[in-house]
Amino acid sequence: MIETRRLTRRFGARLAVDDLNLRAPEAGIYGFLGPNGAGKTTAIRMLLGLIRPDAGEVHLFGEPLAADRQTLLRRVGALVEAPSLYPHLTGRENLEVTRRMLGAPRALIDHALEIVQLSRDADRRVREYSLGMRQRLGLALALLNKPDLLILDEPTNGLDPAGIHEMRDLLRRLPAEFGVTVFLSSHLLSEVEQIASHIGIIHGGRLLFQGTLSELQEAHKAELTIGVNQPERATSCLTDAGWGVRVRPDGMLSVPAKTPEDAARINRLLVGQRLEVFHLAPSQVSLEDIFLTLTGGKADERRAA
Amino acid sequence: MSLLRVLHAELLKLKRTLAFRVIFVLPLLVALLQFFALLRSKAFGADFKLWETLPSNMLAVWAVFMMPLLITLETALLNGIEHGDRQWKHLCALPVPRHAIYLAKFFVAQGLTAASTLVLCVLTALVGLAVMRLRPELAHSGSVPYGWLAKYAGLVWLASWLIIAIHTWVSIRWSGFAVALGVGIGGTVFALFAASASAGEYYPWLLPMNVFKGERFTTALLLGVGGGAVAALLGCLEFVRRDVA
Numbered sequence: 342m343i344e345t346r347r348l349t350r351r352f353g354a355r356l357a358v359d360d361l362n363l364r365a366p367e368a369g370i371y372g373f374l375g376p377n378g379a380g381k382t383t384a385i386r387m388l389l390g391l392i393r394p395d396a397g398e399v400h401l402f403g404e405p406l407a408a409d410r411q412t413l414l415r416r417v418g419a420l421v422e423a424p425s426l427y428p429h430l431t432g433r434e435n436l437e438v439t440r441r442m443l444g445a446p447r448a449l450i451d452h453a454l455e456i457v458q459l460s461r462d463a464d465r466r467v468r469e470y471s472l473g474m475r476q477r478l479g480l481a482l483a484l485l486n487k488p489d490l491l492i493l494d495e496p497t498n499g500l501d502p503a504g505i506h507e508m509r510d511l512l513r514r515l516p517a518e519f520g521v522t523v524f525l526s527s528h529l530l531s532e533v534e535q536i537a538s539h540i541g542i543i544h545g546g547r548l549l550f551q552g553t554l555s556e557l558q559e560a561h562k563a564e565l566t567i568g569v570n571q572p573e574r575a576t577s578c579l580t581d582a583g584w585g586v587r588v589r590p591d592g593m594l595s596v597p598a599k600t601p602e603d604a605a606r607i608n609r610l611l612v613g614q615r616l617e618v619f620h621l622a623p624s625q626v627s628l629e630d631i632f633l634t635l636t637g638g639k640a641d642e643r644r645a646a
Numbered sequence: 647m648s649l650l651r652v653l654h655a656e657l658l659k660l661k662r663t664l665a666f667r668v669i670f671v672l673p674l675l676v677a678l679l680q681f682f683a684l685l686r687s688k689a690f691g692a693d694f695k696l697w698e699t700l701p702s703n704m705l706a707v708w709a710v711f712m713m714p715l716l717i718t719l720e721t722a723l724l725n726g727i728e729h730g731d732r733q734w735k736h737l738c739a740l741p742v743p744r745h746a747i748y749l750a751k752f753f754v755a756q757g758l759t760a761a762s763t764l765v766l767c768v769l770t771a772l773v774g775l776a777v778m779r780l781r782p783e784l785a786h787s788g789s790v791p792y793g794w795l796a797k798y799a800g801l802v803w804l805a806s807w808l809i810i811a812i813h814t815w816v817s818i819r820w821s822g823f824a825v826a827l828g829v830g831i832g833g834t835v836f837a838l839f840a841a842s843a844s845a846g847e848y849y850p851w852l853l854p855m856n857v858f859k860g861e862r863f864t865t866a867l868l869l870g871v872g873g874g875a876v877a878a879l880l881g882c883l884e885f886v887r888r889d890v891a
Contacts, residue, residue, distance in 0.1 A: 389739040391890040414741035425736035427727060429662045441655035442742050444647075482736065 342367045342490055342522050343388065348397035350383055357383040359546035361397070365524050365539065369516050372533030373526040375543035376636050381526040382422065384543065385494045388524075389419050401490065415443075418488035418521075420496055424479020428468035432459055432478050435467060439482050453481040456519070457511065473504035480511065484521075491515065493525045497532055505532070512536055530632045544636040557631060565598040568620025569611060578614050579607065593620065648742050652750040656724075660754075665723045669762040672712045677769035680704050684777045696774055696787035701795050702858070704770045709802045709854035711834060713759065714809055718830025720758045721813040722823050724751055729821035738890045748882040752814045759810060763803050767795045798857065805853040805866045807874025809833070812850060815881035 343365035350358045358380045365371035375381050386392045388399055390410045399406040401413045426435050436450045454460045457477040467475065476496065483491055496512070497505045513536050515521040527533050533540055534554060542550040542557075550557055569575040572594060576586045579596060584607070587595040598604055604621060611618050660666060680703055684696075728734055737747050771790045778784050812833075817826045837851040846852050847862045848869060856866035 386735075386890070391735055391738055393889070411741045411743065414739065417739075417741075419736075419739045421735050421739065423731060425731045425733040427659060427733070428730070429727075430659070434658060434661065438655045438658050439736075439740065441658065442651055442737075442740055444651050486741075 342402060343371070343524055344400040344403075345384070345388070346398045346400070348384065348387060348399065349395050350387060350392065351395055352383075356546050358387065358394075361543070361546070361548050362551075363541055363548065364551060365522070365541075367522055368520070369538035370512065370523040370525060370536050372537030372540040373524060373543065374530060374533050374540055374632065375526075375528060377528050379528075379543045379636070380546040381528075381543060382494055383546075385419075385421060385492060385526060388492055389417070389421070390414070391421070415486065416489045417492060418483030418486060418490070419492045419494075420479045420483045421492075421494045422498065424475055424482065426467045426475060426478060426482075429466065431464050431466050432470070432474075432481075433463040435478060436463075436481060436485060439485055443486050445486055449485055449487065452487075453485045456484055457481040471504075473500055473507060476500060476504065476508060477511070480508075484515075484519075487519075488521060491521050491523045493523065495526055495528070497527070497529075509536055530629055534628055542632065542635050549635045554628065558628065564595045564624045565604055565607065566620065566622050566624045567594040567596060567607065567611070567618065568592075569594065570617040570619070574614070575611055575616050578610065578616070582610055595624065598623075648746040649749060649753075652742060652746045653753060656750050656754045659727055660724070663723055663727065665720055665758060668716060668719050668723070669758055670765055672716050673708070673762055673766035673769050676704055676707050676712050676766060677773050679707070680770075681773045681776065684773070685780060690781075690783060694784075696777065696784050697789070697791050700774050700777075701770050701791060701798070704766060704773075705795075705798055705802055706855065706858065708763070708766050709805075709858075710837065710852075713763070713802065713806055713854055714830055714834045714837075714851055716762050717755065717759055717806065717809050717813050718826055721751075721755050721810070721817040722826040724755055724758075725814070725817040726821075726823060728818075732891070735890050744886045745882050748814075748818070748885040749878070751818065752811065752878045752881075755810050755814055756807065759806060760803050763799050767799050770795060801857040801867065802854045805857050805870030807870050808850045808853060808877055809874075811874045811877035811881060814878065815884070818881070818885060 343363055345361050345363040348358055348361040349356070361384055363384070373381055373384070383392070387394050390406055402416060404413055406413055427438065430438070433450060433454070436453060440447065440450055451460065454463050457480050459474065459477055459481060462470070462474060467478065470478065480496065483493070497508050500508060509532070512523055512525065515523055525533065525537065537554065539553055540550070540557065541548055550560070567575065572588060572592055575594060576588060579586045579594070584596050584598070589595055596607060598607060604623070608618055608621055680700060684700070728737065738744055774787070774790060778787055813826060813830065816829050820826070833851040837849060840846040840849040841852060847856065847865050850873070853866045853870040856862035
């Protein structure tokens with residue numbers, strides 16, 4: 342549904358997006374994850390044709406965006422950062438402005454209001470709306486044209502926990518109930534892991550991972566923790582066999598063995614050397630650890646963000 | 647087709663803004679000024695011709711001061727509403743050609759200026775008729791020169807296109823009201839100095855006034871309309887190519 346090929350964009354000397362190859366499949370929710378300043382918004386702006394790439398291409402629905410931007414964008418709804426609303430108009434009038442520009446049927450306004458549960462407040466001026474209501478109206482604007490693809494840039498930014506919860510529930514419903522594919526950016530893993538079927542992790546403008554959440558976990562499940570009666574002998578034995586060994590402070594050994602066959606091989610090797618293996622288990626790496634490892638962040642920084 | 651849809655949307659955006667009120671307020675100020683000036687005038691000479699003096703005075707004040715101010719305010723209001731929540735990114739992410747978004751802004755500014763100039767014409771007639779009633783010595787001044795009013799109001803409006811194009815670009819390019827106001831006030835004030843200079847023939851803020859000056863008429867009209875159209879297209883081109891932040 343979304344495909345970018347070697348997408349690159351500089352701002353002066355700074356490389357904001359570097360050789361980005363995104364592949365967001367149809368249906369479901371794709372979480373585009375990365376710390377602030379990672380290049381998410383720049384990438385999204387290129388997906389929508391708001392800024393031009395220095396190199397590379399954007400393909401939507403299998404077609405190059407540059408070839409027929411208008412036709413392709415007819416199937417896309419977008420909410421980039423804070424919603425763009427006219428505070429002096431009512432919620433309904435805001436939708437009417439966009440409806441007129443799209444030349445869409447009037448009935449779509451009520452449909453969009455219903456989806457975001459704003460029908461009751463539709464005739465109030467937007468300046469009276471709470472932040473959560475504004476965000477939902479922004480989503481209604483994006484949904485107005487019944488898009489096949491919804492591109493949302495940090496849709497929960499600035500919302501309180503209740504607003505985040507509301508928005509998350511709303512987004513979760515979209516693929517199932519309305520057949521919309523959602524491409525959603527966030528700097529919070531907790532936001533994305535609860536709703537996304539696929540994720541892409543970007544850092545410093547480069548895509549570090551792309552796939553399903555379980556693929557991410559699988560790729561980073563990584564280490565086998567070994568408890569053995571003589572750690573020093575076991576270390577040299579494993580090192581001689583070509584394994585990289587890390588001795589943990591608690592005396593356990595960590596070995597980057599990914600498969601059950603690797604674990605069996607290591608066990609055979611150690612037992613063959615008359616060492617007593619009393620613990621042999623793959624270590625559980627949380628998604629948060631993986632995300633932080635990939636993006637080089639610290640838990641404290643992430644929480645502060 | 648896209649342009650018509652965008653124009654339709656633009657009109658709704660103006661709801662509850664000052665844009666519609668300004669159309670009436672500024673001509674009314676000119677009209678009140680002329681009305682009280684005539685009413686309080688001690689005596690009128692034998693050669694005083696109400697329907698020559700009043701329309702040309704009103705249009706002159708309009709062309710030099712009020713219309714540039716109107717254009718400054720209207721374009722700033724029209725485009726200022728897009729800067730507030732950075733609506734440009736929403737507009738430009740819609741399946742609408744960017745040139746339609748820009749040109750709609752230019753055409754709406756032209757429309758609002760035309761509407762306000764029309765209001766000025768109506769008020770000119772009303773002021774003249776009221777003065778004829780209140781000052782008996784002017785009772786036989788004849789009838790309202792609708793043809794002359796329509797012709798010169800139209801010419802003043804056509805000659806203002808270049809100012810409209812400049813202000814449309816400025817107010818879209820910069821979000822601050824101060825920039826638009828600075829350009830508007832600067833342009834108008836400098837016009838007072840440029841009026842007597844030969845270069846004044848080409849000065850955008852003097853073009854509406856220059857339609858009354860025989861030797862500058864053609865330049866005023868050509869530069870106003872042609873320059874306005876070219877400036878609008880150049881502004882549009884810049885807008886289409888620009889990154890939307």
